[in-house]
Amino acid sequence: MSKLIVKDLVKIFGKDPKKALELTKQGLSKKEIFEKTGQTVGVLNADFEVQAGEIFVIMGLSGSGKSTLLRLINRLIEPTSGKVYIDGEDITAADGEKLREIRRQKLGMVFQRFALFPHRSVLDNAAFGLEIQGVEEKERHEKAYKALELVGLKGWEHSDVSQLSGGMQQRVGLARALASDPDILLMDEAFSALDPLIRKDMQDELLDIQSKMNKTIIFVTHDLDEALRIGDRIALMKDGEVVQIGTPEQILTNPANDYVERFVEDVDMSKVLTAEGIMKRPDVVVTTKDGPRYALRLMREKGLSSIFVTSRDRKLKGIVTADCCVDAVVNGYNDINRLIIPDVPKVSPDTNLQDIIPLLADSKYPVAVVNEEDRLLGVIVRGALLAGMMKKGGDEDGAA
Amino acid sequence: MVLPKIPIGDTVAWLVDAADEYFGWLFDFITDVINFLVGNFTDLLIGMPPLIFIAIVALIGWRLAGIKVAIGSVLGLFLIWNMDMWKPAMETISLVVIATVISLIISIPLGIATARSDMVHRLVMPVLDFMQTMPPFVYLVPVVILFAIGNVPGLIATVVFAMPPAIRLTGLGIRQVPKDLVEAAEAFGATEGQKLVKVQLPLAMPTIMAGVNQCILLALSMVVIAAMVGVGGLGGMVLRGIQRLDVGMGFEAGLSIVIIAIILDRVTQKIGGKRKTTT
Ligand SMILES: Nc1ncnc2c1ncn2[C@@H]1O[C@H](COP(=O)(O)OP(=O)(O)O)[C@@H](O)[C@H]1O
Numbered sequence: 263m264s265k266l267i268v269k270d271l272v273k274i275f276g277k278d279p280k281k282a283l284e285l286t287k288q289g290l291s292k293k294e295i296f297e298k299t300g301q302t303v304g305v306l307n308a309d310f311e312v313q314a315g316e317i318f319v320i321m322g323l324s325g326s327g328k329s330t331l332l333r334l335i336n337r338l339i340e341p342t343s344g345k346v347y348i349d350g351e352d353i354t355a356a357d358g359e360k361l362r363e364i365r366r367q368k369l370g371m372v373f374q375r376f377a378l379f380p381h382r383s384v385l386d387n388a389a390f391g392l393e394i395q396g397v398e399e400k401e402r403h404e405k406a407y408k409a410l411e412l413v414g415l416k417g418w419e420h421s422d423v424s425q426l427s428g429g430m431q432q433r434v435g436l437a438r439a440l441a442s443d444p445d446i447l448l449m450d451e452a453f454s455a456l457d458p459l460i461r462k463d464m465q466d467e468l469l470d471i472q473s474k475m476n477k478t479i480i481f482v483t484h485d486l487d488e489a490l491r492i493g494d495r496i497a498l499m500k501d502g503e504v505v506q507i508g509t510p511e512q513i514l515t516n517p518a519n520d521y522v523e524r525f526v527e528d529v530d531m532s533k534v535l536t537a538e539g540i541m542k543r544p545d546v547v548v549t550t551k552d553g554p555r556y557a558l559r560l561m562r563e564k565g566l567s568s569i570f571v572t573s574r575d576r577k578l579k580g581i582v583t584a585d586c587c588v589d590a591v592v593n594g595y596n597d598i599n600r601l602i603i604p605d606v607p608k609v610s611p612d613t614n615l616q617d618i619i620p621l622l623a624d625s626k627y628p629v630a631v632v633n634e635e636d637r638l639l640g641v642i643v644r645g646a647l648l649a650g651m652m653k654k655g656g657d658e659d660g661a662a
Numbered sequence: 663m664v665l666p667k668i669p670i671g672d673t674v675a676w677l678v679d680a681a682d683e684y685f686g687w688l689f690d691f692i693t694d695v696i697n698f699l700v701g702n703f704t705d706l707l708i709g710m711p712p713l714i715f716i717a718i719v720a721l722i723g724w725r726l727a728g729i730k731v732a733i734g735s736v737l738g739l740f741l742i743w744n745m746d747m748w749k750p751a752m753e754t755i756s757l758v759v760i761a762t763v764i765s766l767i768i769s770i771p772l773g774i775a776t777a778r779s780d781m782v783h784r785l786v787m788p789v790l791d792f793m794q795t796m797p798p799f800v801y802l803v804p805v806v807i808l809f810a811i812g813n814v815p816g817l818i819a820t821v822v823f824a825m826p827p828a829i830r831l832t833g834l835g836i837r838q839v840p841k842d843l844v845e846a847a848e849a850f851g852a853t854e855g856q857k858l859v860k861v862q863l864p865l866a867m868p869t870i871m872a873g874v875n876q877c878i879l880l881a882l883s884m885v886v887i888a889a890m891v892g893v894g895g896l897g898g899m900v901l902r903g904i905q906r907l908d909v910g911m912g913f914e915a916g917l918s919i920v921i922i923a924i925i926l927d928r929v930t931q932k933i934g935g936k937r938k939t940t941t
């Protein structure tokens with residue numbers, strides 16, 4: 263039996279859903295219905311099954327109804343019509359007591375903006391679900407410790423959540439959902455608020471956890487790369503309707519209609535072939551407080567002839583070369599700030615490959631990838647660029 | 663043409679009379695309870711040696727608001743003692759504390775109710791507007807008719823006057839709790855009560871404490887008006903100072919009120935502030 267069955271599920275936001283429902287049957291679009299009745303079609307006739315142990319991704323543009331569909335599954339949003347079965351049990355028919363019971367035992371949820379409780383420690387955040395269930399303190403703390411260890415936060419149990427970085431906060435969110443050992447994890451754009459590189463780490467981490475724990479995961483995202491990376495199957499949504507369900511392979515090679523095809527094309531072109539897609543993690547950098555000796559040692563260790571310099575909050579300051587550092591050390595001055603060459607090639611994460619090639623060709627330094635606040639997100643070296651171009655070629659062959 | 667006068671005033675007067683006639687027993691009962699509370703608490707405060715009282719206040723001030731507030735409180739209280747205003751000051755503190763406690767017992771649950779139900783919110787808000795714009799003298803009159811002169815009408819008028827900000831700020835604080843946190847609590851299967859106690863109230867606490875602070879200060883600001891219906895204490899001294907044109911006494915009593923106000927304000931403000939930084 264399927265772990266989760268969603269049957270003809272409909273959600274219409276507004277006071278008079280019957281009328282809107284009639285109009286959907288006449289084939290009117292979401293936009294037309296809104297103009298006519300003021301009702302919003304959230305989810306329309308969603309119908310699918312998810313097997314135990316599967317990662318099922320719900321993907322679509324913003325406003326396509328992903329969050330609504332996810333919240334219909336644990337009934338944070340009341341459906342207008344249709345059924346949801348979890349382990350064969352009809353959750354849409356459950357009374358308050360039963361519903362809470364199912365949420366406590368079987369459903370964990372992770373939120374886009376983390377939704378951690380700022381007045382609780384990391385440990386008490388992770389233990390929240392168990393506390394709600396009335397598990398006594400010793401036991402719930404034991405389980406919360408374990409969950410935190412699982413997501414790589416051992417040693418942070420007694421910190422304030424506000425002290426943690428975004429990636430770490432979402433680990434707490436994940437630990438909170440895992441601590442009560444639910445069968446199903448509902449994840450609403452869980453990694454969308456994170457930096458691209460941290461997002462990749464978290465995706466790996468989730469896959470890793472999944473291989474150990476074998477949960478059923480319903481994962482909402484608007485990012486096709488993410489969907490392809492972690493999904494066993496992907497449901498693509500548009501205007502509240504599920505337009506295609508399939509494995510990543512099926513979606514890429516066999517788009518069900520124009521919409522899916524465009525989506526796939528768009529995302530493919532704009533993601534794989536951008537700075538973000540080919541950059542390397544900037545883990546070999548020095549900060550302005552480091553001296554030239556340290557910079558030199560790091561460069562020697564990694565076999566580099568130049569190295570990026572950032573401020574302590576990772577804002578890009580420029581680059582220093584090995585030659586300059588040798589000079590400085592020989593002449594005995596220690597302030598790295600005077601050696602920085604501020605004028606380095608910079609691009610934003612969404613810069614196209616075509617625009618990066620000339621930069622790399624003209625400059626003797628690698629290209630820095632920075633966000634709007636000038637924070638260093640990644641580094642592109644010649645080798646990575648070549649690899650990106652190979653990948654482009656490969657993908658096109660595959661699609662043809 | 664002369665428009666007939668709508669008999670609003672007569673109606674209210676008639677209502678008050680009727681209430682007095684049919685519910686007199688209830689008002690007598692309320693009077694007894696309040697007199698019992700205020701009487702005993704006042705006796706306790708007056709009976710306590712001033713030094714002990716000052717030590718207790720210093721300790722509370724120190725624990726809740728830091729050493730500066732504690733020192734300020736001690737100096738202020740010594741000044742009150744020195745001005746020979748100790749006994750009326752204790753009477754005033756007793757009344758203000760009891761009025762505040764009663765206000766909060768009513769306001770906080772009511773504030774929570776306004777946050778949880780739009781219906782209650784829509785009903786209560788106009789009443790609060792009414793309470794806050796109506797000069798206290800206006801409801802002092804019917805209250806005196808129902809409860810006779812003394813501590814009781816003063817206390818009731820004070821409670822009415824001090825409640826609105828506590829209700830408003832409690833409701834506001836709870837409504838301001840981020841929606842996704844409430845949603846998270848629900849997603850993990852929290853009951854309504856758990857949601858309130860474990861998420862909404864703790865996160866609303868700084869705002870609720872601001873309401874408590876307002877409530878105390880408004881209660882204190884009523885002492886002179888309450889003196890007009892027979893409440894003693896510092897308000898009575900101020901009033902007597904005015905009536906007898908005794909500027910010195912009026913000023914000393916007024917200064918004592920200000921000192922008490924500052925102590926209460928600093929201590930309760932810091933409680934709210936302290937929570938704010940940890941949340
Ligand atoms: N509480 C609500 N009231 C009215 N309309 C809503 C509500 N929540 C969502 N919607 C509408 O439903 C549609 C789907 O929203 P949502 O599920 O949040 O989309 P997504 O998560 O895919 O971005 C949108 O058009 C949105 O405006």
Ligand SMILES: [Mg+2]
Nearest residue numbers: 328329330451
């Ligand atoms: Mg969403």
